[in-house]
Amino acid sequence: MINFNIAQECLLALKSHSRVAFDHLKSRIDTTTFEIPMFNGLYSGASAMNTLSQHQEIISSNLMHVNTPGHRRNIPAIRQRFDADAGRRGVALGPEVESVQRDFSAGRSVATGRALDVAIAGDGFFLYNNGGQEILSRNGRLYRNPNTNELVSEDGFAVQGRGGAISIPPDVATRSITINDDGTVSADGQELGQLRVVTAPNNQELEPIGTLGFMAPNAGMVDADTTLEQFHHELSNVQPVNELISLIVNTRQYEAMQRAARSIGDTLAEFIRS
Structure with a gap:
């Protein structure tokens, strides 16, 4: 049976882009929810947008410290999160920033x-x-x-x-x-x-x-x-050209995920109303 309350929470989390809302939603979703591929796609898309947003913050921080003497570049370590994290198997829940590592190579x-x-x-x-x-x-x-x-x-x-x-x-x-x-x-x-x-x-x-x-x-x-x-x-070991390229790629990925998640959300909203 479809849990419509959770479906509505999916839509709210998607609109708010709130990391807290996403994590709360993950703890609320039961096994039967993910039997509906649409829910899985919606949550995975929202999770990807959340991760891309964190990556954007890291890139922005790197660019801010391009001319800071001795500053070390930050690199996000991203992993794919699976449903096994919640005691179930086989369903991908989207990516997450697992940790932030640092590039200790010499700067200019x-x-x-x-x-x-x-x-x-x-x-x-x-x-x-x-x-x-x-x-x-x-x-x-x-x-x-x-x-x-x-x-x-x-x-x-x-x-x-x-x-x-x-x-x-x-x-x-x-x-x-x-x-x-x-x-x-x-x-x-x-x-x-x-x-x-x-x-x-x-x-x-x-x-x-x-x-x-x-x-x-x-x-x-x-x-x-x-x-x-x-x-x-x-100076910092941040390469501004590389960071700007990453910023552009990250932004385009975010926009693509946003369009996909919005499409799924519209379909789900129509399904709930029918």
């Missing part, structure tokens, strides 16, 4: 001519300290803290050297600071410290902290065997 290195800009040529992260919390970041735009004379990020987090924070004497001109490819920081012939670059045991397990970087893991970090480039900084 840009020459700036600024003495306190440093880029990592290879794997690894700079290590920053924020009140005892260690943060990993590819952003090597450094500044001088006028109060502590330490090298810090633009957010004021002290960059860590092999011996802790690196201090620059107040009488040293910024333009006289040199940073060798091994991270050694010098000024006027005096060695002031060595920037620390580390790798994590599993980049995909790193927890992001906004656009700042990632929380350092409790264990497993090792010093990276890599080189640094002074007078450069690394």
Whole structure:
């Protein structure tokens, strides 16, 4: 027997595009409902639109951070959801974003001519300290803290050297600071410290902290065997052309699913009224 209340909920969920409505609907649908292919098609279409909407948000976020130094591109991991998730078999419920992974490939290195800009040529992260919390970041735009004379990020987090924070004497001109490819920081012939670059045991397990970087893991970090480039900084690894193409493709897929779901919805509405 057809459950007409659920049929009406299908239509409402389709019109609202509400993720909560879709999930609530899934929990309400019983075994006999999906014996009607029309219901399955309607729910699958609505689920696909919901997933495409989430994908659109991820693409938009990537584009927003094209010029954010050290930002890592987000990639949605999409899986096909089946009725077995609800204890039944054989019926596809449409796709869903299972998780969001990150692309840790290197971003574009840009020459700036600024003495306190440093880029990592290879794997690894700079290590920053924020009140005892260690943060990993590819952003090597450094500044001088006028109060502590330490090298810090633009957010004021002290960059860590092999011996802790690196201090620059107040009488040293910024333009006289040199940073060798091994991270050694010098000024006027005096060695002031060595920037620390580390790798994590599993980049995909790193927890992001906004656009700042990632929380350092409790264990497993090792010093990276890599080189640094002074007078450069690394931009995001987002490729704007690729993201724009994905945005167009995603939009067209959404519109196609919307037309298909609307057609099914109109047919179902007519069926309910008859």
